[in-house]
Amino acid sequence: MNIIQTVDAIQNKHKPSLETGIDLVPWTLPTIPEIPHWHDTLEICYCVSGKGVFYFIDRQYDITTGDLIIVNNVERHTSKSYRGDPCSNLFLFFHASTIEQLDYNLLRPFIYNRSRFTHKIPSHLPVARQIGELMLRMQEELLAKRPAHGPLIKSMLFQISSLLLRHYHVETSDMWHRFYNKYATLRTGLSYIQSHYHEPISLDHVAKAMSLSPSRARHLFPEVIGEGFKTYLTHLRVQAAQRLLVQTDLSVEDILGQCGFQSASSFYRDFQKLVKETPLSYKKRLSSSEHPQRFT
Structure with missing residues (x-):
């Protein structure tokens, strides 16, 4: 496997299965947020317990038990737990095409005017409880793997998408x-x-x-x-470098070249600007951690 193939192999992209149309990931947020990132899938976070915070480019949301966070596949975000009260969640990932093939209007909650959109659905709203219950049922079906669990899980995904469309109707209807x-x-x-x-x-x-x-x-x-093209590209390259630093034994020189940086100086400058530490100190800190880096 060459270096570029290695980069692609460790992208840690969430891979919804063909059988169910989803990837459902239990995950407790770290207390220190990683660099803001994005996925090629749509994302719904359901807070099961604890307290945390989600950060987007120009806003943030505190979350606690029962809250939902809605994320599309182009907006950078990151998150963390508050110290002393770990934030445990279920993350639901699925491709836009999965719900688009049923009715492309179901994409409305994920294709939004950022100036008017609210990513958080608080727990006191009935729709948050309904969607949370559906995600927990999905988890049960995935664990039990009873006959026809795949189509049943897909039907729950369509229910969730329909509930979101109803909830966000006003925020997503204009143009x-x-x-x-x-x-x-x-x-x-x-x-x-x-x-x-x-x-x-x-x-x-x-x-x-x-x-x-x-x-x-x-x-x-x-x-x-x-955000602009250059900012988007720089974040993507630094994110790829972060993963290679932690998950491979490649040298910094190999990593910066295979992540698209044209010089060592630009790599070190951009990495330190975004990650707030040098590549080598980042590698040492994350490689020695008991909990490997994961982007959610």
Whole structure:
């Protein structure tokens, strides 16, 4: 396996199964948040116990037992537990295409105008309780693996998506079709970046992949995800480097080259800016930890 294949192999992407359409992950948030990140799947977090906080680009939400957090597949986020009260959760991951094939309107809660959207659904609302119960039932079905558990879990996913659509109807109804088209276009560009971030790509390359002018592509990034192309690309490269530092024995020189950095100085500068420590101190700290790094 060459180095680029190694990078792809340790991306830690959540892989919903074909049988159920989902990946359901129990996870207790760390007390120190990792670098903000994103997934190629949609995400719902259900807080089972404890207290924590979710951070997005320009806002944060405290969560406690019964709360939900809704995350799409283009917005960077991170999270942590409060010390002394570990935040245990169920994370539900699924591809947009899974619910889109039933009714593309079910994507509305995940394709939103960030200035109007609220990621948190508090526990006192009936919809939070209903969705939490459905996620717990999913977990039971996955553990028991009774006949027809796959279609039953998919039906629960459609129920959850429908409940979210009803809850977010007002926040997602205004000019949604126009925003959906922007999202669909940008998703093509993000897929290109995910496949070519280890190369010396530019905005021109990504614009061409989206069949847009560089000027239009430059404006599309902040319109949809709230940050520019360069910021998005830098975060992706640093995130890939973090995983390689902890999960392989590759040298820093090999890692920076295979993550797309053009020089050691740019790698060290960007890494320290985002992670707040040097690559070697990060590797030492995480490699010696009893709990390996995981991005949720």
